[in-house]
Amino acid sequence: MTPPERLFGIIGRPLGHSFSATYFNDKFRDEHIHAEYRKFELPDIGDLMELLSEYTQLEGLNVTIPYKQLAIPYMDEMDPEASAIGAINVIRISWDENDEPVMKGFNTDVIGFRDSIRPLLNDDRRKALVLGTGGASKAVVYGLRSLGVEPTLVSRTPGEGMLGYADLTPEVMEEHNVIVNATPVGTYPDVDECPPIPYDLLTPAHLCYDLVYNPDPTLFLRRAAEHGATVKSGLEMLYIQAREAWRIWNE
Secondary structure (H helix, E strand, O other): OOOOOEEEEEEEOOOOOOOOOOOOOHHHHOOOOOOOEEEEEEEOOOHHHHHHHHHHOOEEEOOOOOOOOOOOOOOEEHHHHHHHHHOOOOEEEEEOOOOEEEEEEEOOOOHHHHHHHHHOOOOOEEEEEEEEEOOOHHHHHHHHHOOOOOOEEEOOOOOOOEEEEHOOHHHHHHHHOOOEEOOOOOOOOOOOOOOOOOOHHHHOEEEEOOOOOOOOOOHHHHHHHHHHOOEEOHHHHHHHHHHHHHHHOOO
16 A cells, blocks of 8 residues: 555544544545545554654544643744643644654644634623633634634632532532533533433523534533533544644645
């Protein structure tokens, strides 16, 4: 078999839920691009450099849970917006004259999230609860603020400036009409799980957005819809950020 002229991939753990390889390999086939996209499930972020030593034709990587923040110290350069967010999900790789990798980190999650949630916002949806505090939530917080929506983080282990799930009182739920799940809870194969919010306090005024796209819809979205909330999965966000990643890799 002829090796691909160009190689791309995704790093994270686990990767069984990821649609990225299917998306890109379908794109390469349909557009007659001689390239391949692979899943690289790394047990530890420290394995990144070993991966690059083995695959010296790599031109780009997507980054998913749990490495969106942990990969930053390995970057030789950071896009300014990715630096401001504090998380990356795209790495552009070039190779110097000594065949050493030179990596630049980007964040296209924020573009995908911002563009897909914007049409669902209105004057009554100006305060949001963001479930989770990892790399994905950083892009969500940045994106919401850029759209004029005030975010409040919700965590299982709340700290300063964030709420715990026990703090989601009727008053809090009424005040925050946007709820974004930026955790991996409910991702395939754990499809019977959902964030522990008070679903009975949701109303048709609420917008519930889940970054998880497999399954679609998640239990979080199904339970929200039962109470009349507007719901949206992260599938469109995935496609938008993937297109943006391809643009970055081809700059």
